[in-house]
Amino acid sequence: KAGVTQTPRYLIKTRGQQVTLSCSPISGHRSVSWYQQTPGQGLQFLFEYFSETQRNKGNFPGRFSGRQFSNSRSEMNVSTLELGDSALYLCASSLEDRVVDEQYFGPGTRLTVT
Amino acid sequence: AQSVTQLGSHVSVSEGALVLLRCNYSSSVPPYLFWYVQYPNQGLQLLLKYTSAATLVKGINGFEAEFKKSETSFHLTKPSAHMSDAAEYFCAVSRTGTASKLTFGTGTRLQVTL
Numbered sequence: 327k328a329g330v331t332q333t334p335r336y337l338i339k340t341r342g343q344q345v346t347l348s349c350s351p352i353s354g355h356r357s358v359s360w361y362q363q364t365p366g367q368g369l370q371f372l373f374e375y376f377s378e379t380q381r382n383k384g385n386f387p388g389r390f391s392g393r394q395f396s397n398s399r400s401e402m403n404v405s406t407l408e409l410g411d412s413a414l415y416l417c418a419s420s421l422e423d424r425v426v427d428e429q430y431f432g433p434g435t436r437l438t439v440t
Numbered sequence: 441a442q443s444v445t446q447l448g449s450h451v452s453v454s455e456g457a458l459v460l461l462r463c464n465y466s467s468s469v470p471p472y473l474f475w476y477v478q479y480p481n482q483g484l485q486l487l488l489k490y491t492s493a494a495t496l497v498k499g500i501n502g503f504e505a506e507f508k509k510s511e512t513s514f515h516l517t518k519p520s521a522h523m524s525d526a527a528e529y530f531c532a533v534s535r536t537g538t539a540s541k542l543t544f545g546t547g548t549r550l551q552v553t554l
Contacts, residue, residue, distance in 0.1 A: 361544075368544060368545075
């Protein structure tokens with residue numbers, strides 16, 4: 327079974343631009359979560375989608391948004407990029423058929439904002 | 441609010457020596473606790489999880505962790521370190537009922553020397 331895939335793996339953008347990152351969960355997984363990883367702030371939860379609905383949201387500004395499609399694939403968008411948005415963005419999926427399920431992480435998209 | 445604290449951002453051990461990575465949690469309800477490992481330029485991989493079924497949890501690659509409520513700890517151990525264990529390790533906690541919104545510790549980088 328294929329793992330979580332994220333595209334692109336690397337991205338360079340300029341301040342003020344917007345960016346869209348994509349995540350394909352493991353087949354059959356309905357929950358997709360996004361995390362931002364930076365050296366200064368560590369791993370921080372962005373949001374989670376389940377069955378096309380945002381179920382949880384972290385403490386990030388409205389410039390960060392996401393969505394989930396009917397096939398469970400998810401995208402996150404960051405508008406008006408700032409230098410501080412440079413980070414590794416990780417996507418994770420889970421089956422959600424048990425009370426506490428495991429999250430499986432993708433390799434991440436490394437975003438550099440110049 | 442729940443959180444985890446990882447003591448020691450860097451730990452160095454000799455190959456064959458005991459690995460001990462410390463994690464203390466703060467939670468107002470019985471927590472679900474996880475240990476993840478991250479190798480360079482990769483996503484996170486689940487090592488083990490505590491879901492209240494047993495206080496001693498065995499994971500992959502010879503790692504295990506013991507949940508100690510009296511000490512609010514969930515330390516990760518491995519009897520004998522291997523060079524391939526060199527990576528960054530993250531302790532994480534989730535609120536009761538879902539593993540989809542993880543709060544991570546700041547991570548501990550494990551170095552294994554000959």
